[in-house]
Amino acid sequence: MPGAVMAWYRENARDLPWRRPEFADRYGGWGVLVSEFMLQQTPVTRVIPHLEAWLARWPTPTSLAADAPADAVRQWANLGYPRRALWLHRAALEIRDRHGGVVPRDVDALLALTGIGDYTARAVAVFAYGERHPVVDTNTRRVIVRAIDGRSQPDPPSRRDLDAMESLLPAGDAESALFNAAMMELGATVCTARSPLCDACPIAHICAWRLAGRPDTGDTRRKQARYEGSDRQARGAVLKTLRAATSRSVPIEAVLPDWPDPLQRDRAIDSLVADGLAEASGGFLRLPA
DNA sequence: AAAGCGTGGTT
DNA sequence: TAACCAAGCTT
Numbered sequence: 001m002p003g004a005v006m007a008w009y010r011e012n013a014r015d016l017p018w019r020r021p022e023f024a025d026r027y028g029g030w031g032v033l034v035s036e037f038m039l040q041q042t043p044v045t046r047v048i049p050h051l052e053a054w055l056a057r058w059p060t061p062t063s064l065a066a067d068a069p070a071d072a073v074r075q076w077a078n079l080g081y082p083r084r085a086l087w088l089h090r091a092a093l094e095i096r097d098r099h100g101g102v103v104p105r106d107v108d109a110l111l112a113l114t115g116i117g118d119y120t121a122r123a124v125a126v127f128a129y130g131e132r133h134p135v136v137d138t139n140t141r142r143v144i145v146r147a148i149d150g151r152s153q154p155d156p157p158s159r160r161d162l163d164a165m166e167s168l169l170p171a172g173d174a175e176s177a178l179f180n181a182a183m184m185e186l187g188a189t190v191c192t193a194r195s196p197l198c199d200a201c202p203i204a205h206i207c208a209w210r211l212a213g214r215p216d217t218g219d220t221r222r223k224q225a226r227y228e229g230s231d232r233q234a235r236g237a238v239l240k241t242l243r244a245a246t247s248r249s250v251p252i253e254a255v256l257p258d259w260p261d262p263l264q265r266d267r268a269i270d271s272l273v274a275d276g277l278a279e280a281s282g283g284f285l286r287l288p289a
Numbered sequence: 290a291a292a293g294c295g296t297g298g299t300t
Numbered sequence: 301t302a303a304c305c306a307a308g309c310t311t
Binding site: 035040041081116118119157187193 | 307
């Protein structure tokens with residue numbers, strides 16, 4: 001299977017900034033690290049412009065570390081999950097203080113950085129430094145569960161995913177990096193969650209799920225909670241006003257004065273402060289200095 | 290270990 | 301239109 005997927009990838013990979021040879025100098029350890037933070041749960045097409053702007057402003061971890069977390073949260077804009085901006089800033093501090101300003105290539109050192117888990121650590125080690133590790137994201141998990149297990153949707157991430165991918169990995173470093181990227185790409189563009197394009201799939205002939213008639217095998221994934229009216233929506237609205245504020249501090253009574261549920265607004269402010277995404281003092285609220 | 294965490298595009 | 305979906309991580 002790896003051979004067919006890699007051959008398909010060579011012909012069909014999307015033209016993305018970090019894949020362009022002329023941008024290779026921008027996508028070393030730091031460029032890949034920033035891109036992977038942004039890509040955690042945010043679609044590629046929304047990430048690209050923000051990624052280029054971020055790297056233009058902060059071309060190194062040390063340059064980001066020299067600015068305030070508030071600057072990172074503002075620059076993050078509407079990418080969503082703003083604590084990623086906070087965590088990325090924290091990781092930059094850790095890289096400056098523990099690694100001399102150089103993004104580490106060792107998976108365990110990467111895992112020890114704030115905001116980096118099993119996926120991101122291996123993605124940096126493999127795509128930035130060419131090491132040989134299994135890189136498993138939701139796309140790869142979906143391809144594997146369909147092709148091998150014959151089911152329609154993957155289970156939540158687990159240690160087994162890494163083992164399954166490891167057993168498929170080609171022997172060479174460069175080949176294994178290509179295969180990791182190819183599996184993600186196949187899941188992202190062909191073996192999609194909702195309407196897979198099996199006619200365009202390079203491994204349709206050996207796919208257990210397709211050969212079984214694409215049964216709906218049930219979905220063990222968690223359902224996403226309703227957003228409209230949620231605390232998350234309230235947090236998002238509070239943070240949006242803090243980001244937009246021209247003066248850096250906002251009187252607390254001026255934050256969402258007309259929010260339908262004042263208790264929910266207060267809860268949102270408190271939780272943002274608890275998360276370090278906002279600071280309250282003297283009746284004012286602001287992004288973290 | 291299950292739940293919480295943004296935002297916007299697609300179906 | 302409401303639900304689904306998107307290169308996950310932390311507690």
